Amino acid sequence: MDTIAVVGASLAGFSTAQQLRAIGFDGRLVLIGSEAQLPYDRPPLSKGFLTGELTADDLPLAEQTDFDELAAEWELGRTAVALRPEQAAVELDDGRTIEADGVVVATGASPRSLPGTEGIAGIHLLRSLADAERLRADLSTGSPRVAIIGAGFIGAEVAASCRTLGLDTTLIDTTELPLAGLLGDEFAGVCARMHTEHGVQLRYGAKVSELRTDGSRVTGVALSTGELIDADVVLVGIGVAPNIDWLAGSGLALGDGVLCDSGCVTSNPAVVAVGDVANVYRPDRGTRARTEHWTSATQQAATAAGNLLLSNTTQEVQSVPYFWSDQHGVRIQFAGTPQPADEITVVDGAVDDRRFVANYVRDGQLVAVLALNNPRAFARARRAIGRPAVAA
Amino acid sequence: MIAVCRTDEIATGESVKFDADVPIAVFNADGEFYAVDDTCSHQDASLSDGFLEGCYVECPLHAALFDLRTGMPSCLPAKRPIRTHMVSVEDGWIYVNVAGQSEEVA
Numbered sequence: 001m002d003t004i005a006v007v008g009a010s011l012a013g014f015s016t017a018q019q020l021r022a023i024g025f026d027g028r029l030v031l032i033g034s035e036a037q038l039p040y041d042r043p044p045l046s047k048g049f050l051t052g053e054l055t056a057d058d059l060p061l062a063e064q065t066d067f068d069e070l071a072a073e074w075e076l077g078r079t080a081v082a083l084r085p086e087q088a089a090v091e092l093d094d095g096r097t098i099e100a101d102g103v104v105v106a107t108g109a110s111p112r113s114l115p116g117t118e119g120i121a122g123i124h125l126l127r128s129l130a131d132a133e134r135l136r137a138d139l140s141t142g143s144p145r146v147a148i149i150g151a152g153f154i155g156a157e158v159a160a161s162c163r164t165l166g167l168d169t170t171l172i173d174t175t176e177l178p179l180a181g182l183l184g185d186e187f188a189g190v191c192a193r194m195h196t197e198h199g200v201q202l203r204y205g206a207k208v209s210e211l212r213t214d215g216s217r218v219t220g221v222a223l224s225t226g227e228l229i230d231a232d233v234v235l236v237g238i239g240v241a242p243n244i245d246w247l248a249g250s251g252l253a254l255g256d257g258v259l260c261d262s263g264c265v266t267s268n269p270a271v272v273a274v275g276d277v278a279n280v281y282r283p284d285r286g287t288r289a290r291t292e293h294w295t296s297a298t299q300q301a302a303t304a305a306g307n308l309l310l311s312n313t314t315q316e317v318q319s320v321p322y323f324w325s326d327q328h329g330v331r332i333q334f335a336g337t338p339q340p341a342d343e344i345t346v347v348d349g350a351v352d353d354r355r356f357v358a359n360y361v362r363d364g365q366l367v368a369v370l371a372l373n374n375p376r377a378f379a380r381a382r383r384a385i386g387r388p389a390v391a392a
Numbered sequence: 393m394i395a396v397c398r399t400d401e402i403a404t405g406e407s408v409k410f411d412a413d414v415p416i417a418v419f420n421a422d423g424e425f426y427a428v429d430d431t432c433s434h435q436d437a438s439l440s441d442g443f444l445e446g447c448y449v450e451c452p453l454h455a456a457l458f459d460l461r462t463g464m465p466s467c468l469p470a471k472r473p474i475r476t477h478m479v480s481v482e483d484g485w486i487y488v489n490v491a492g493q494s495e496e497v498a
Contacts, residue, residue, distance in 0.1 A: 044436065063472050295455055324453055326436075333452075375452030379443030 001101045001309060002027045005090045006072075007080045008106030008243075009033025010042070011294065012275025014061060015301035016104045017070055025309055029072040030098050032090065034107075035128055036077045038067055043294060045132040046157040047326055050139065051164045056129060080107070083250040085268045102308050105247070105258050105266070105273040109240035109292065114149070117211060122218035123234045126154055135235065139165060144232035146170070147221045149208055151178035153325045155237035156191070159200045160327040170201040170229050172221065177204060183334070184344050187358065187370055190351060191332070198328045203229065242277045242290065255279060257290045263313035264304035270311065272304040280317055285337065293323045320385050330354050331375065335382045336368025348377045357381050361389040396486045399425070407449075409440040412490045416477060419460055421447045426460035427477035427488045433465065439474070 004020060006013045009031045017031055033039070040059040048054035075092065082091040083103060090098045111125040122144075124135045138144065139162065146162045148155045151173035162169040180188040195202055207224035211234065221229045242257035253259040253267040257279035264272045264280055273279075275297040279290045299319040306315050322335040342360040349356030349372075357377045360368035366389040371378030394412060402408055402420040409417050415430035417440035426447065430440050437453035444450075448457040448466065457466040463473035478489040 048436070298454075322455065375437075375441040376443055379450055379452060379455075383443075 001025065003030065003098070003100040004028070004102040004104065004308070005030045005032065005088075005098045005100035006104040006106060007032045007083075007090055008104075008108055008275065008277070009035075009039055009074070009076065010106070010108055010275070011039065011061060012108070012278075012297035012301055013104060013106030014039035015298045016106060016272075016274050016305050017072060018066075019302050019305035020309065021070060023305060023309065025305075029070065030075060030090075030100070031070075031072050032075040032078055032080050032092065032098070034077070034079045035130070037129060038074070038076070040129060042127070045129065046126060046154050047161055049132050050136050050158065050161040052136075052140075056133075059129065079246070081246050083247055083252070083271070085251050085271060088268075088270045101270065102311075103271045104304065104308065105252075105271060105277060106275050107243040107246070107277050109242045109257075109276040111154075111236070111240050112238050114208070114211065114236050114238070117236070120211070120213050120218055121216055122232055123211065123236065125236055126158065127240070135233075138233045139167065142232075143167060145230055146233045146235070147172060147229045147231035148235045148237060149173075149221065150237035150239070151175075151202075151204070152237055152239065153323070155235065156195070156327050157325060158235050158237065159195060160198065163198045163200055163328070168201075169199070170203055170221075170231070171195060172203045172206055172208065172223065172229070174207050175204065181340070182338065183370060184338070184340070184342075184360075186344065186351075190354070190372070191327070194328045194330060194354070203227070240276065240292065242279075244277065255288075259288060261313050262316040263307045264300050264317060265307050265313045270308075272308045274300040274304045283316065289321075291321050293321055295319065295322050320382070322382065330372055333371045333375065333378045334368065335378075336360060336366075336385050338368040342367060347381070349374055359389060364388055393480075393487045393489050396427075396488055398484050399481055399486055400484070402486070405444045407440040407442075407444070409438070410488075412488075413492075415440075416488060416490065417449075418479065418486060418488060419444055419449060421460060425479045425481065425486055427479045428458065428460055428463055429474045431474075432456070432458070433472050433474055 006017050039061040044054050079093040080090050081093050088100045111127045117123045145168040147170045149172050151171050159171045177188045209224050210222040212220040218234050257277050258273035260280045262281045276292045279288045281288050303315045303317045307313050325332045338360045342362045346356050346358045355373040357371045369381040407417050407419045417430040418427045432451040441452045442449040447460045463476040475491050477491050480487045
């Protein structure tokens with residue numbers, strides 16, 4: 001293999017490029033990134049970057065020497081517009097074509113927006129550094145009232161950051177108890193209480209009926225309950241859609257992302273997919289899943305790089321899904337694949353102290369672990385997932 | 393040299409953290425004591441909270457392993473190594489020679 005094009009230069013794409021070099025690929029390596037920056041870390045964008053604790057200089061994913069050692073050609077600020085897999089060629093938005101023998105699809109996902117909100121000042125999405133810079137600028141202009149639509153992790157973290165900044169903050173979600181489907185009612189309730197204790201106004205079980213504007217700028221969020229939340233800044237955090245439009249006509253099997261086998265190999269053996277855009281077959285579940293977690297991206301990178309160089313699936317992604325979130329000074333960590341009927345037991349610490357580990361057990365097996373402010377016990381418990389559960 | 397604590401105050405697999413120029417973590421890895429900068433080179437996690445496996449400590453956030461002997465992260469994404477500090481044990485006390493503060497250490 002002489003040339004590999006990596007489309008997407010964030011965590012997943014960059015990690016795959018590093019892995020390709022680490023296992024001996026010494027050919028031409030081209031990284032194509034739609035943003036102007038070298039790869040940077042996104043998780044702080046909703047947290048320390050918003051509160052001012054971190055700046056853009058703190059975010060690069062590697063040292064300059066690491067970027068140099070990669071010996072790659074960087075096409076930054078460029079977007080891939082098409083993949084021609086019969087030649088494994090990637091067409092760029094400036095009309096050039098990168099001829100490659102292997103392609104890594106790592107184009108990530110884009111936040112979903114609310115229809116009709118384009119061009120209205122004060123309405124934000126959060127994914128990129130540029131998004132975060134715009135949001136931070138708006139949050140630090142006067143003392144804006146903030147409404148956040150969607151109480152997933154982005155919404156919850158931004159709500160916590162806004163409270164750190166002392167801003168009037170309302171968190172809106174259509175469900176009665178966000179995260180209940182993942183964590184179970186008790187711990188989803190703990191997360192909700194953390195918000196109220198820190199002064200976040202919760203409007204759960206409420207749909208957004210209308211965004212009010214003065215013609216150019218947002219002024220409030222009208223809810224289905226009839227209530228109007230006055231707001232100068234609105235963050236929309238209602239999930240993401242994988243970036244696959246550019247792959248129409250590529251011949252790749254697409255669905256919710258790029259469909260891959262258990263080793264991140266797509267329907268074309270010269271093309272692998274990693275990160276948020278990859279919908280990877282999970283033999284343990286018998287289904288495919290798209291996993292938007294940091295560590296999934298790096299683990300998939302190692303697997304995908306090996307399989308791409310061999311043009312064959314010799315390794316499978318083995319990882320247990322894991323994510324963390326920092327909210328109101330509490331570090332939440334979760335690993336595994338829970339189901340609503342799992343039996344949940346606190347095994348270390350106490351829920352009221354906001355420092356504990358909880359086991360999720362199904363048919364006598366540990367299937368998931370949740371921890372608040374208990375990273376070492378969490379790390380130990382995470383290793384036991386898939387094994388018979390030990391009684392508390 | 394900083395006297396950190398007595399050896400029996402850090403059980404196997406455990407750590408203590410103290411403040412020098414930056415926070416420093418001291419680990420007991422199966423009876424061997426190692427001292428490294430406490431803040432992982434991803435900058436947002438305290439390694440003294442990390443899980444110890446042999447002489448590797450797992451960053452509690454990203455699950456990257458750092459070699460306590462060299463400070464090198466063992467997996468991607470590569471970032472700079474964390475500083476390691478010389479540890480000595482005398483009369484049951486653990487002493488740490490903070491790197492960069494001593495004349496012998498460049």
